[in-house]
Amino acid sequence: MFPISPHHYGMTLLNSVYGGSGYLGTVVSVIDMETLYQQFAASLDVDHLGYVAVKDAQGTLIMHPDSRMTGFNYRRDIEDFGEMPQYESLDNMLVRQYRYEEGSAIYQSFSGGILPPDKEIASFSRMNLGGTSWYISAVMPYQQAVRLETVNLKRFGLLFTAVILVLGASGMIIYSLLRNRQKLKLETKYLKEINSTLEELHRSREEARHYQKLTTIGTLAGGIAHEFNNLLTPIIGYSEFLREQMGKDSEFYEDIEEIHKAGTRAKEIVEQILPSAARRRMWWNLPPSLWTL
DSSP states (O other): EEEETTTTTEEEEEEEEETTEEEEEEEEEEEEEHIIIIITTOOOOOOTEEEEEEEEETTTTOSSSSSSGGGGGHHHHHHTTOGGGGHHHHHHHHHHHHHHEEEEEEEEEETTTTTEEEEEEEEEEEEEETTTTEEEEEEEEOOOOOOOOHHHHHHHHHHHHHHHHHHHHHHHHHHHHHHHHHHHHHHHHHHHHHHHHHHHHHHHHHHHHHHHHHHHHHHHHHHHHHHHHHHHHHHHHHHHHHHHOOOOOTHHHHHHHHHHHHHHHHHHHHHHHHHHHHHHHHTSSSSSSTTTT
């Protein structure tokens, strides 16, 4: 690099050219450092509060947003720089910057050596290219960095609170869904029990209706059997009387005998029906659950 003016630097790039007969010459390219800075470094926005500066291996500022600082070297241009206590933190930052590839440091910065100082924070990184080292620093007022950190922490706190609220709401929704599910299970069980009760009631009604039908049929059958028995009594009695009066020599004796036999047989059938009807009436008076016994 070489100074174009007191606060303006340039950089030369040399490239030797060789041909069939050997060395032909050197191509020299000159780059304006101010143009290079404006194109690549100045566009790096440090939240509208800081700036980016570039130093060479000797600590000379070769790129800076304030052109008056270009070419300035703290150790070279400030007499007794390492001995003055107000520059101690700045000197420690420079030592750290030249010792490590990258890092950050907090220091007191003086504008032209006039008090009071400004507390600044710098994050730096070293770039090595062809044996040449440049030190690139992003500088920001410390209070502004703290403010940004505070703002970021508040944003993080709001985000964290929002996440907690969302998780809490999700938990409440899940709890409500589980509770509703449990409630639905209980309601389903209750409905099943009601349905079972209704089915049992329906069966009981059907059994009661069947019981009533059987009772009616039994009563009707018993009454018919008694009436039929009352009709058979005179038939049998008169057939016996006629059979005895006519004797076996009568031509109608066999006919009357058949009437008597038929009446007797019918009476036997009625006598069989009457006890059965009586038993049925006795069973029907029992509870339906004991009918099978």
